[in-house]
Structure formats: C-alpha cells, structure tokens
Amino acid sequence: MRGFRNFLMRGDVIVIAVGLVVALAFSMLITAFTTYIISPIIASFTPGTANGLGVQLGNDHNPKTFLNFGFFISAIIYFCIFMAVVYFLIVVPYKHVQARRGQVVFGDPAPVKTCPFCLSSDLPAAASKCKYCGTDQPAAAV
Numbered sequence: 001m002r003g004f005r006n007f008l009m010r011g012d013v014i015v016i017a018v019g020l021v022v023a024l025a026f027s028m029l030i031t032a033f034t035t036y037i038i039s040p041i042i043a044s045f046t047p048g049t050a051n052g053l054g055v056q057l058g059n060d061h062n063p064k065t066f067l068n069f070g071f072f073i074s075a076i077i078y079f080c081i082f083m084a085v086v087y088f089l090i091v092v093p094y095k096h097v098q099a100r101r102g103q104v105v106f107g108d109p110a111p112v113k114t115c116p117f118c119l120s121s122d123l124p125a126a127a128s129k130c131k132y133c134g135t136d137q138p139a140a141a142v
Contacts, residue, residue, distance in 0.1 A: 009097065009098075009101075014090075014094050014105070015105070015106075017090075018086065018090060018091060021086050021090075022083065022086070025078075025079050025082045025083060025086075026079070028075060028078065028079065029075050029076065029078075029079045031075075032071060032072050032074075032075030033072060033075070035071075036054075036067070036068040036069075036071040036072050036075075037067060037068075037069075037072055039064070040057060040064060040065050040066055040067050040068070041057065041065075041067070054066055054067045054068040054069045054070060055067045055069075091106060094106075110124060110125070111124075111125035112124060112125060113125050113127070113137070115130040115132065115133065115135065115137065116138070117130065117133055117135045118130060118132050118133040118135070120132045120133070123137070
C-alpha cells in the first residue's frame, strides 16, 4: 500500500488529475454553448416552438431556433461551482500534504528575466549567462 500511496501522491498524478477534471468541466461548458446558443442559430431556418429564458429566432413554434440563455447561464454557474469544489476539496488539501513533505505545488512560477541581447524571455532571474546566446547577463537589481 505504501508504494500505491506514493504513486498517488506524486505531483504529476495529481496535476494531471486536476487538469482532466478542469477539461471535463470546460467541455461541459462548451457543449452547453454549442447546444443552446450555436445550434439554434443554425437551426433558425426550420419551423418549431420553445420556452425559457432566451430569444426565439424565426418561427415561434420551432424549439431548435430558441436561443436558451438560461441553460447556458446554468452551465457557467455549474462550471464555477465545480471548479471551486475541485479547488477546495482536492487542490488545497494536496498543497497542504505536499508542503508537509517539503514540496511546493501549484505555487507561483519562478521569477524570470529577459536577455537584453537575444531577447529570450524565459531565463531564470539568477542566471549569469543566457542559455541561448551565451552572453553574460547583467547583475539583478536589488
């Protein structure tokens, strides 16, 4: 069980799991947008009827041409609540456990600087030479 626990507590596994959950929630948001906003615009060329918070395009009796803003707003609210739950029930406890192990996860990115010669913008702030052009870097201002 110790090996399985160590495997699950690796940073890569948790980061990937959180990424997949975010992708799933975002996918639901996109699906709602296309189903309830884009599809009715495309289907506005055929007859039918619909009810709800939104605007009817074309014929009043065609549900396929109803821009249903209510469902889309619900999807946005669902996405926000879902992401808050993921953050407070997965990310925060994981950060706490990893901090007790001496590892920083989901922290601020390391400071970087730009090389004044080749304009590479991803050099570590403490770098004394550019990793791309090899020029000496000026001392960091304190």
